[in-house]
Amino acid sequence: MTKSKTLSLLFLMYHIICISQVKSSLSYQEIRKYYETKELNDETALPAVNTFIKKAKASNDDRALALGYRDAVAYSSVVDVKLKFADSTIHAALRTKNNDLISDAYLGKGILYSFNLKKYQPALDEFLKAYNYSRDSEDEYLKHKVNYHLGNVKSYLGYYEEAIGHFNNSINYFESGSKRSANPNTNYNFKKGYFNILHQMTICYRNLNDSNISDSLIELGINLTRQQRDFQLEYSYFLKCKGILYFHKNKPNDAIYYLNKALPPILKKNDFTWASVIYFYLGNVFINNGDEKKGIAYFTKIDSIFNKHQFIFPEVRRNYEFLIEHYKKENNAAKELYYTKQLLRADNIIVKDFKYLSKKIFREYDRRKMDDEKERLESSKFLTVIIALVVVSCTIAILIYRRHREKVLTKKYIELQERLTIYKNKLESTNQISEDDTQLKKQIVSDEKAAELAKKLAAFEEKNQFLQKNLTCKKLAEQFKTNTHYLSTYINEVKGTNFNKYLSELRIRYITNLLNSDRKYLNYKIDSLAAECGIASRQNFSDLFFEINGIRPTDFIKMRLKEINNN
Known part of the structure; x- marks a missing residue:
């Protein structure tokens, strides 16, 4: 018997032992002890989780059932399976009529959409539902978690100052929670929330051209995560930020060092969004240093990621402008046209997200916050001022969106005119049938x-x-x-x-x-x-x-x- 077969047999026996040991007569807490220390996405936990769910169903305990499905989301490794369990979590939570459970269920599904799938439209829908159910909650952790994820959406949209406002509201809560919590799981969650907020804040301040604050936050993040085994992915995020910072400071060697050091854990986690950002800045470094061949190789990796996942960060889209210009200089019309089409596809996706998300933010979140303020200040003399601010904010948002759309349409129109000119010139310069047009696989059609x-x-x-x-x-x-x-x-x-x-x-x-x-x-x-x-x-x-x-x-x-x- 080979070594691999022996290990497979032992693994199967382990599952059987787990299933036989976990009895439905045990309490929920006793069942959870079989898997609560396991890593996320570790499917060896699922037999015990399934026992937890069966016990909840047999007892008609919807609260426990919602918690069991939530555990199934955590320990499943396939995203589609996670989404199905997330829907089951929501259905069970809704039957409890417990707003905290319902909010947490919607939040969990939103995180799957935003982190695992990078689908920000459905993610925002779930986060807004979570926000509505958490408004009157006494669970501070839940409220800050919802607040953090809404900040993430605003950061993606480019509303960096507003996003920083969300993060400032929650960063002290997560930092203090990571220091005072004795429970390992709770401590881990507080630390993860704190490190993620630090990471997002470095991105916001970098985009606001405040390198001093961004630099200090990066150093703080690196120092806090460097020696922590459970947070090596977060450590790599801060290394990535430092590499980008060195790129903007025109220190190419330092930028290459930190970007390359950040890349392996990100690739291991299959975080294709930040991998594409790293490829973008590495490509820029080599282009700026005269190594165009190496730079273009990194840019084509971004195109592969875009084709596979149909997602691209706005800051990375300039990758296609470099590729178009490169192949234009090389007189490679085919590749120039291909990357022009890719740029148009990327812009379509970015504009679609921007249009949807910005309207949803103003209509459903900020408006709801303003409505809450209006209720609190209904008898106040400031009511008229508040309403005026809402109207002005919405008007500005509409004007910004219209201006952005007009800019995008102008760009697309110019690019189409260029393509029409290229095609016209190509027709005028072609007087005979190309040999390529007459060549086909001989076994299908003869040369004649x-x-x-x-x-x-x-x-x-x-x-x-x-x-x-x-x-x-x-x-x-x-x-x-x-x-x-x-x-x-x-x-x-x-x-x-x-x-x-x-x-x-x-x-x-x-x-x-x-x-x-x-x-x-x-x-x-x-x-x-x-x-x-x-x-x-x-x-x-x-x-x-x-x-x-x-x-x-x-x-x-x-x-x-x-x-x-x-x-």
Whole structure:
């Protein structure tokens, strides 16, 4: 028997022993002793947790059931499983009608969305529910925990001063709790909260260009976490911050040292967001030092993370500007276009989050806080002033959002104009069919057949035959007097996309050029534009236009008319 098989057998026996030892007749506290000292995400705790849950169900004890499901969230290692247990925690907590339990349940689900999945929209929904249930709570730990996570959201949005206000409200509570608590688990939670607040505050002060406070907080964090085995991830966060600080102080060697030292624990924890930030600053260091090849290698790692997780920090998006400029200098039009599309995708995600989160913050959290203040000061002479402040704050927020959206639309419009110019120049400089367009896997289509398809497709594009309504691959194959499979395979291999996507790109490119070159089309309705390029549905046309060009047709028309009128 191999060593690995022996270990697996011992592991299985251990599970059986655990299950047999944990009897439902034991008290909840006695059952929890079987797993409460285990590491988070350690699934060997689940047999005992399951016994805890079964006992709670048999006793119709919803409070205990909520606690049992919460433990299942903590010790499960798969995020999707954690989310299911989090939903069960909420359902059980709601049946207790205990606001503290309900608030904690919503908070737990919000943390899964924000920390594990980096999905800030659903995370904020859960945090706001947690806040509403914790408003009248006497549980100070719960209230400060909710306050901290709302601060995190504001920090992500870029409201650094407001985020610091949240953190200042809670930092002393967590720091003092870490010193006075004798219970190891409670002590750990207080310390973790304290270190996380310190970390977020360093980020806020750095973005507010207050390097003195940021530097002092980093040193404090490093000194507090350096020798603590349970907080090596937090230690690496502070090392990361120090590396970034040295980058801004133009000390490249120190920046490289601390960033590289911070990276391994972050990668081990699979914290892809901070890994991408480290890659971004390492790439910048090497670019600034003249090692462009190494810098670009780090930037492409960020692109891999973005493709995998569909998430990017706003400060990291400039990575794509470097990549676009790099491949523009190298005259690599394909990669320049690819990274331009990636930048547009990144901006779409960032703007979408910003729009949603900023509106939710002002509408649901700050407004609720103001309502609470209004109730407290209802008979006060300051009531009118408070209402005026709310109105002014909301107005400013709306103006900021509109200005930001206009800036983003302008940027996307300019980038689309550049792409249209590149495509026009490319068409003018190409007088014959590329050899690449006639080459296909020989076992599928012969060289002669590939050459014939290349000529027919070139004529198809040149004569705008793609404008035919209800055109399908089968119909086009019949027009070409060829096999549908051959045509589909040829388009996939040579054009690098499927038939429907190929047809959509031709149609959208055609109508975009008309809008850009002939003013009369700017007066057309969206339905008419869709019909003009062979697309039956108004919504489908708008969605395809946005997907391919990164901007809605209505926005493009407004920007184009504005440009023409200005000229």
